[in-house]
Amino acid sequence: MSKTRGLAEVIVKFHHMLPDFTPHSGASSASQQQFLSLFLRSEREIFRYVAALVPNLADAEDIVQQTALALWAKFNAYDPARPFTPWACRFALNKTRQWLERRQRWQALLEQGLAEELAQRREELQPQLEARLKHLESCLGALPVAQRSLVQGYYYERASIDALAGRFSRTEAATYKMLQRIRHDLRLCLEGHHQAEVV
Amino acid sequence: MKLEYPSPEFDETIAAVCHGEADEARMRALNHLLRSNADARDEYLIRIELHSRLASEPDLFSEGADVSLEPLAAVSRAVPPAPWRLTEMDHRQSNPNHGSSERATRAMDRTWILALAACFILLAGIFSLLWLKRSEPRNGTTSKAVAMLARTVDARWVKQPTPPRAGVALEPGWFHLEAGLAQIVFYSGARVVIEGPTDLQLISSSEAVCPTGRLLAEVPEPARGFRIKTGQLNVVDLGTAFGLETDHGQTEVDVFKGEVELSAKAAAVQALREGTAALVVGAGAAQFMAVRPDAFSNMLEFQQRSLAAEALRYDQWRLKSAQLNQDPFLVVHFDFEGLSPSDSSLKNAAEKTALVQDAAIVGCEPAQGRWREKPALEFQSVNDRVRLAVPGAFQSLTLSTWVCLKGLDRQFNSLVMSDGFDPGTIHWLIRNDGVLGLTVFGTGSAEYQILASPPVIGVDDLGTWLHLAVVLDGKANEAVQYLNGVPVSRRTLKIRPPFRLNSVELGNWNARRDPGSEPSLIRNLSGSMDDFEMFSRALSQAEIRDLYSSGKAEP
Numbered sequence: 001m002s003k004t005r006g007l008a009e010v011i012v013k014f015h016h017m018l019p020d021f022t023p024h025s026g027a028s029s030a031s032q033q034q035f036l037s038l039f040l041r042s043e044r045e046i047f048r049y050v051a052a053l054v055p056n057l058a059d060a061e062d063i064v065q066q067t068a069l070a071l072w073a074k075f076n077a078y079d080p081a082r083p084f085t086p087w088a089c090r091f092a093l094n095k096t097r098q099w100l101e102r103r104q105r106w107q108a109l110l111e112q113g114l115a116e117e118l119a120q121r122r123e124e125l126q127p128q129l130e131a132r133l134k135h136l137e138s139c140l141g142a143l144p145v146a147q148r149s150l151v152q153g154y155y156y157e158r159a160s161i162d163a164l165a166g167r168f169s170r171t172e173a174a175t176y177k178m179l180q181r182i183r184h185d186l187r188l189c190l191e192g193h194h195q196a197e198v199v
Numbered sequence: 200m201k202l203e204y205p206s207p208e209f210d211e212t213i214a215a216v217c218h219g220e221a222d223e224a225r226m227r228a229l230n231h232l233l234r235s236n237a238d239a240r241d242e243y244l245i246r247i248e249l250h251s252r253l254a255s256e257p258d259l260f261s262e263g264a265d266v267s268l269e270p271l272a273a274v275s276r277a278v279p280p281a282p283w284r285l286t287e288m289d290h291r292q293s294n295p296n297h298g299s300s301e302r303a304t305r306a307m308d309r310t311w312i313l314a315l316a317a318c319f320i321l322l323a324g325i326f327s328l329l330w331l332k333r334s335e336p337r338n339g340t341t342s343k344a345v346a347m348l349a350r351t352v353d354a355r356w357v358k359q360p361t362p363p364r365a366g367v368a369l370e371p372g373w374f375h376l377e378a379g380l381a382q383i384v385f386y387s388g389a390r391v392v393i394e395g396p397t398d399l400q401l402i403s404s405s406e407a408v409c410p411t412g413r414l415l416a417e418v419p420e421p422a423r424g425f426r427i428k429t430g431q432l433n434v435v436d437l438g439t440a441f442g443l444e445t446d447h448g449q450t451e452v453d454v455f456k457g458e459v460e461l462s463a464k465a466a467a468v469q470a471l472r473e474g475t476a477a478l479v480v481g482a483g484a485a486q487f488m489a490v491r492p493d494a495f496s497n498m499l500e501f502q503q504r505s506l507a508a509e510a511l512r513y514d515q516w517r518l519k520s521a522q523l524n525q526d527p528f529l530v531v532h533f534d535f536e537g538l539s540p541s542d543s544s545l546k547n548a549a550e551k552t553a554l555v556q557d558a559a560i561v562g563c564e565p566a567q568g569r570w571r572e573k574p575a576l577e578f579q580s581v582n583d584r585v586r587l588a589v590p591g592a593f594q595s596l597t598l599s600t601w602v603c604l605k606g607l608d609r610q611f612n613s614l615v616m617s618d619g620f621d622p623g624t625i626h627w628l629i630r631n632d633g634v635l636g637l638t639v640f641g642t643g644s645a646e647y648q649i650l651a652s653p654p655v656i657g658v659d660d661l662g663t664w665l666h667l668a669v670v671l672d673g674k675a676n677e678a679v680q681y682l683n684g685v686p687v688s689r690r691t692l693k694i695r696p697p698f699r700l701n702s703v704e705l706g707n708w709n710a711r712r713d714p715g716s717e718p719s720l721i722r723n724l725s726g727s728m729d730d731f732e733m734f735s736r737a738l739s740q741a742e743i744r745d746l747y748s749s750g751k752a753e754p
Contacts, residue, residue, distance in 0.1 A: 044255040051251035052244060056219030060251070109216065109226035114234055122244050129248050136252060137259050145400070145408055145428065149371070152403070155253040156260045161218075167371070180214035187249060 035075045039068060042085040049089045052122050053096050053115050054106060057158075063099050067092045093119060131197075132190040139189035147182050154179055200228040204239035213243060217250050344368035344662060345404040346385040350505060350753070353379035355395065365753075368662050373400045376412070380501050386662070388422035389436070391415070392498040413444045415498035418457075431479045435460040439473075442495040449480040453490040455499075461485065506571075512754065513570040519749040520548075523732070527551045531589065531733040533558065533705075538565045538574040545576075545585060552735075558587035563706075568729035569601060569664050569752040575729035576706075579605070581721050584707030592697030595737040598627060599668040599746050600705075604661050604726035607631040613722045614667065615731075616704055619711040620647070623699040626708070627669055628722065633657055635680045635687065637669055641694040650678050652688035664729065666747040671698050672737035679740075684747030686740060705731060 046067060051060040070091050071078075078087060096115065100107050110118075122129075140148060150168060153159040159167070165175040202209055212229050215221035221229070233240045253259065346369045355378045356362040363369065369383065378395040385391065386404035393399055397412025408428045418425045418436040425436045429445040432452065439457025443450065452461060453476040462468045463479055471477050477485040492499060520534055529549040536548075542565075545558040560576070562583035568575035576585070598615055610631050617624030617640075626638040633654035640647045656665070668681040673696030680688040702709070706724035730750060738746075 047255050048248065048251040051254070052247055055213075055217045055247045055250060057217075057251075057254050059219060105221070105223045105226050108223045109221075109230050111227075111230060112234065114230055117234070118240070118244065121240060122248075125241060125244055129245060132245065133248060133252055136249070136256075140259055145402065149402055151253065152260050156257055176214065176218055176220075179218075180210065183214070183217075183246065183249060184210065187246060190249070 031075065034080075035072055038084045039071065039088070042088055043068075045085050046088050046092050049119070049122075050092050050096055052118055053093075053110060054099070059099075059106075063092065063095050066099070067095045070095060089119075132194045135190050135193035136186070139186050139193070142189065143182065143185070147178070147185075150175070150178060151182055200224045202228040202232040204232055204236050204242070209239065213246050217247070344370050344386070344658075345401050346383050347662060349382040349384045349390070351379060351381040352501060354381045355379055368659055369401055371401045371403065373398065375399075380498065382501070382505060385422065385425065387425060388419050389425040390417045390502075392502055394498050409443065409445055411446050413442070413495070413498070415442045415495050415502060416440065417502060431463055431481070433462045435462075442490075442498070444494065449478065451476060451478045453492075453495065455490060455492065455495075508753075509570050510572070512752065513573055516569075516750055520730075524548050524550045526734070528734045528736045529732060530591075530735050531555050531587070531731065533585070533731045535565075535568065535574050535576055535729055538576060540565055545587075554591055555587060555589050558585050558705075560585055566727045568727070569750070573729065575601075575603070575727040577727040578706035578724040581723045582707075583723060584709075585705040586702070586709075587705075588702050589700035589733065591735075592623065592699050593735050594673040594696045594698075595671055595735070596698055596700075597668065597670045597734040597736065597738040597743075598732070599666070599734075599738075599743070600731045601664055601666055601729040601750060602724070602726055603664045603729070604629070604656070604724075606661060606725050607633065607656070608725050609722050611636070611708075611722045612724050613704065613706055613708045614724065615700075616708040616722065617700050618702040618704070618709040621699070621701055623694075623697055624701055624703075625671070625698060629656060629724075630654075633660075635667065635669075635682065637678060637680060639671070639678070639692065639694045639698070646694070648693045650680070650688060650690045652680050652682075655682050655687045664752055666750060668738070668743045668746065670737045670743070671696075673698065675737070681740075681743050681747075683751075684744040700733070 043064070047060060047064050050063045050067070051057070054060050054063060067088065071088055074091070078084070093115070100110060100115075140151065143151065146168070150164060153164045153167065154161075161172050161175055165172045168175065168178075170178065202212060209232070212221060212225050215225060216229065229243075233243055348363045348365055348367050348369055350365050354362075354376060357375045357377045358373075359375065363374070374381075374383075374393075376393050376395040376397045376399070380392060380394050383391045383393065383399075383401075385401075385407075389405065391399075391407070392415045393409075394413045394415075397414060398410055399412065399414070400408040402408060405422065405425045406427075410430050414427070416425065416427065416436060417440045418438055420438045423436065423438040427434045427436075427443060429443070429450040430447055431445070431450040434441070434443060434452055437458045437460060439459060440455045441457075441459050442453040442455065445451070452459065452471060454471050454473050456473055458473065459471050460468050461471055461477060461479075463482070463485070469477070469485060471487075474490055476488050476490045478488065479485045517536075520532075523529060524532055526549075530552050532548040533545045534548050535545070538545075543560050545560055547555050547557055549555070562578075562580055563585070564577045564579070566575045566577035567573070578584070600614065602614070604612075607629060608631070611626075612629045612631070613626075614629065615625070615627040617626065620640050622640055622642040624640050626636070626640075628636045628638075630636050630651070633656035635652040635655060637650040638647055639650070666681070666683050670677075670679045670681075671692065672678070673692070676692045678688075678690050678692050679686050706728060708722040732746075
C-alpha cells in the first residue's frame with residue numbers, strides 16, 4: 001500500500017510533470033521547500049486565527065488560501081530569525097480585511113474595531129483556551145456514537161449539511177441544530193473537566 | 200435586534216455565524232454585544248475556538264477514519280487526511296453570498312494545492328488561482344463506502360431493504376445478520392467475520408459498533424488502531440486477531456494473536472495479550488481467563504478457509520498467466536508480480552515477442568492486487584504513470600486489464616493513452632460519468648472516432664476489481680468494449696487500420712503540448728491496476744470471457 005508522500009516528493013513530482021517550465025523568478029526550490037515546511041507547520045494556527053474573525057469554515061479556508069499565496073509572494077521579506085506564525089498572522093489579518101470589503105454581512109460583525117479586539121483578546125486568552133481545549137479529545141470520545149459520527153461528518157469529512165441530513169434522516173435545519181447542541185455539550189464537558197482540575 | 204448574554208439567542212447567533220447563515224441584523228447585534236460585554240466576548244472566543252479546533256485537528260477523530268467517505272477518495276485512503284481542506288474558490292468567489300449547498304464544495308489535499316501554488320508562482324511567473332482550481336476538477340460522483348462485503352456463507356440478513364451481496368461496497372450504517380457468516384473487509388485493511396445473530400454498525404473504515412453478536416477481527420499492521428465498541432467496552436486493536444462476543448449485558452474479548460486495548464466506560468485502559476480473554480459484565484471490572492478458541496471455531500474456520508481459497512485462486516491464475524505468456528500474439532504483459540516500492544521499471548512478461556521492452560514506472564506505489572499476496576500498481580497523483588513504447592502498426596489489437604478504481608476524479612480517467620493525437624493511435628479511458636470511452640485517431644488532423652459505451656461504471660463499482668477489455672478488429676471493422684467479460688459496446692469502426700500505440704501511457708496521458716494551457720488535459724487514473732495485456736490480434740468474445748473468469752478474484 002502506498003506510503004505518505006513527503007512534501008519534498010510532491011514538489012519533485014510536480015516539477016517532473018512540467019518539464020517544459022523553467023524557473024525565471026529568482027526563487028530557488030530550497031526556499032520553496034523552506035516556505036512550505038514553515039507554512040504547513042503554522043497552517044492550523046493561522047486557520048484558527050482567521051476563524052476567530054470569520055468562523056464560517058469554508059470562508060476561513062478561502063482566506064487562509066489567499067494568505068498562503070501572499071506569504072509566498074513576500075517570502076523573501078521574511079526574517080528566519082523571527083517566529084513565522086505571528087508574521088503570517090499579520091498577513092492573515094490583512095487578507096481578512098480585504099475579504100471583508102466585499103462582504104457587508106461580515107463587515108457588520110467585525111466593524112468598529114471588533115476584528116482587532118477579537119484578535120488581541122484571543123491572544124491574551126490563549127492559556128485559558130488551551131486549559132479547556134486539551135480535554136477536547138476525551139469529551140469527543142464521551143459523545144454518543146451518533147453525535148460523534150455527525151461531528152466527524154461535519155468537521156472531519158467536511159460532508160455537506162444536506163449529505164449529513166440524508167445520512168441521519170433529518171432535515172437540514174435539524175442537523176444544524178443538532179450540531180449546535182453537540183457543540184454546546186462539548187463546551188459543557190470542557191468546562192466540567194477544567195473546573196474539576198481547578199478544584 | 201438586540202442580543203443579551205447569556206441567552207438562547209446568543210447561542211443561536213453563534214451557531215448561525217459558524218455555519219455562515221447569520222443575516223446582517225444578527226451580525227450587527229452580535230457586534231454590539233461583543234464590544235460592550237467582556238464576558239460575552241470571552242465566551243464567544245472560547246466557542247469559536249472549539250469550532251475551529253474541531254475543524255483543524257483531524258487527530259481528534261479516530262485514527263485512519265477515511266477520507267474516502269467523500270469524493271476526494273482520489274487523494275487516497277493511504278494519505279493522511281488533510282487537517283483542513285481548501286475549497287474550490289472559483290466556484291464560490293462568484294457567489295459571495297453562498298448558501299448551505301455550496302458548503303459541499305469539493306475539496307482537495309492541501310499539500311497539493313500549496314505545492315501547486317508555490318510551484319506555479321515559481322515556475323510560471325503568472326499565476327491564476329482560477330486555473331489552479333480548475334486544474335483539479337472533481338466530479339459529483341460520491342462514495343461513502345467504508346468497507347466491502349467480501350464473502351458470505353448461508354447469510355440471512357434482516358431489516359435490510361436489499362440484502363448486500365458479496366463484493367458490494369458498504370456505507371456507514373447498520374447491518375443485521377440473523378444467521379450465517381459474513382466477512383467484511385474494511386478499507387483500512389481490517390477483516391471482520393461476523394456470525395449471526397449479530398448487529399453491526401459501520402462507522403468508518405476503522406471503526407464499528409457491535410452492541411450484540413459475535414465477531415472475529417483480523418487486523419493487519421496498516422489497520423492498527425481499528426476499534427470496536429460494544430455496550431461495555433471500547434476495543435482498540437494493536438495489530439492482531441481477536442474474537443468478540445457481546446450481548447446487552449456483557450462483552451467477552453479473546454485475543455488469539457497480538458494485543459488489544461480495552462477500555463470500559465469508567466475504567467482505565469487495559470492491555471489484553473495474546474492467549475488471554477477478558478469478560479466484562481455490566482459495569483463491573485474485567486475478569487481474565489484463557490482464550491476459548493472453540494467458542495469462535497466457526498468463524499476461525501471460515502477465515503482460514505477463505506485464506507486457503509484465496510491462495511488457491513491466486514495459484515490458478517499464475518498457471519494461466521504462464522500459459523498466456525507463450526501466446527505468439529501477446530505483445531505486452533505486465534503482471535505486476537514481485538513488484539516492490541523501489542522498482543522503477545516493469546518487466547514485460549510476454550515471451551514470444553520481443554517488440555516491447557520493459558516499461559518505466561513514474562511515481563505510483565505498489566498496492567494490494569486481487570488477492571492478498573498479489574501486488575498491483577496504484578496510481579494516485581497527477582504524475583503517476585507507466586510509460587512504454589510500442590513500435591509497429593497493427594491490423595487488429597486487443598487491450599485487457601484489471602483495475603480497482605478509487606474514484607473517477609477527472610473528466611477523462613486514462614487507462615491507456617497514446618501520447619498526443621497521432622494518426623492510428625488510441626485513447627482508452629473512463630469518463631467521470633462511468634462511460635468507457637475509446638477514441639481512435641485517423642490520418643487527417645480532424646479525423647477521429649469516439650466510441651463510447653453506455654455509463655456502465657457506477658459508484659458501487661469503486662473499490663472492487665473490474666476487468667476491462669477493448670478489441671479493435673480491423674478486418675471486421677468493429678470495436679468492442681467489455682466489462683467483466685460482457686460486451687458493453689459494439690460499434691462499426693470508421694477509422695481504417697493500421698492501429699498503433701507508439702509512445703503510450705497507462706494511467707495517465709502525455710498531451711505533448713503546453714501543459715498549462717488547458718486544465719482538462721490532466722487525465723490521471725485514481726486507482727490500482729493489476730495485470731495488463733496487449734495482443735496484436737482481435738480476441739473473440741469467448742477469449743475475453745476466459746480472461747475475465749480466470750482472473751477474477753473469486754471463482
